[in-house]
Amino acid sequence: MKKITKKLIPLIIISAISTATQAAYVAGAQPIMFGNDALVHAVFSKVSPNRVIVQGEKIVGVDGPDGAYEVQKTADGGALVSLAQGIDQNFTLYIVTDKNSALSIDVVPRNIPGKTLSFVPNDPPMKAKTDTPNWEEGQSYEKTLIDISKNILNGVIPQDFSEYPISRDLPYHPNVPVNIKGDKQFVGPHLRIVRYVLTNPSYLSVQLTEKMFYQPGVRAVMLSNRNLYSQGQGYLFVIYNFDSGSKE
Structure with missing residues (x-):
């Protein structure tokens, strides 16, 4: 592709659009698309840690029932989630990122090896507003x-x-x-x-x-x-x- 040298004047257009959210169902270890505030069902290992990542964002908050799991943040912005020993019932994890993406995970415990769950928000990333004019x-x-x-x-x-x-x-x-x-x-x-x-x-x-x-x-x-x-x-x-x- 040749380098663009021709001067072009952009077409300026003013309009607006609405937003929407959606839920997703997880099957396998492929990247999982989700809408903001979606509920996603996912199988977790109950014998080994599970790595949870949100593409392009850092997980800043993980919340759920006391005693059901342990969480450890990773250097790449993900989280290692280990389920409590002997847990067999589903429970919900709430994930929040530094770009204000929010996700609820219906955790399904299974006797399987640890896995990586990679989540990809459908919505564009949010950037925090600062007091300094940009x-x-x-x-x-x-x-x-x-x-x-x-x-x-x-x-x-x-x-x-x-x-x-x-x-x-x-x-x-x-x-x-x-x-x-x-x-x-x-x-x-x-x-x-x-x-x-x-x-x-x-x-x-x-x-x-x-x-x-x-x-x-x-x-x-x-x-x-x-x-x-x-x-x-x-x-x-x-x-x-x-x-x-x-x-x-």
């Missing part, structure tokens, strides 16, 4: 969007933004004649940036415009290439309000 608040809204756009087009992570797993992105399905795949995600105090890879699956060239990628919650759209040849690829950069997107 870079986004130090200038006009439109200038902020333009400056952020210039930075990401030049491969620079904007000030006060952090990279988060693309798995934490929200669904995005504009009605366009190209395939879209999330590639990178960056989160700031008020805005969220996602870089997508566009692929033209047809045998004909496709002309694209920023307006084609409008969806509620989108604040700016940038294209690395407005003309995609057959099987060609390009980048799409979308700036959202922090928690904007469609939750399915």
Whole structure:
């Protein structure tokens, strides 16, 4: 992919979107998606410690019935949960992270080896508000969007933004004649940036415009290439309000 050198002016769009939550059921040791405040059922070993992690976040609180378990924090932000000897009945663990994700786990004790349970929030990560004004608040809204756009087009992570797993992105399905795949995600105090890879699956060239990628919650759209040849690829950069997107 060639380095982007063409100066592009982002399309500024104002809108809003609602949020929703959902629950999940756990089967096996694969990553487990969950909505905030969801109840998730999970089998735990009652003979060995169980490692619990929340992708991209640190567990700061584990609560549950007294005497049912012991917990030890790990250096990577996870938790080792050991069930009390002889426990056979289900109980609920309440997990809270440093990004304010909350999860209830219906623990099912089983006589199996210890396991790792990796949880992935459906919602974008939350960033705590500080008393110190951040870079986004130090200038006009439109200038902020333009400056952020210039930075990401030049491969620079904007000030006060952090990279988060693309798995934490929200669904995005504009009605366009190209395939879209999330590639990178960056989160700031008020805005969220996602870089997508566009692929033209047809045998004909496709002309694209920023307006084609409008969806509620989108604040700016940038294209690395407005003309995609057959099987060609390009980048799409979308700036959202922090928690904007469609939750399915």
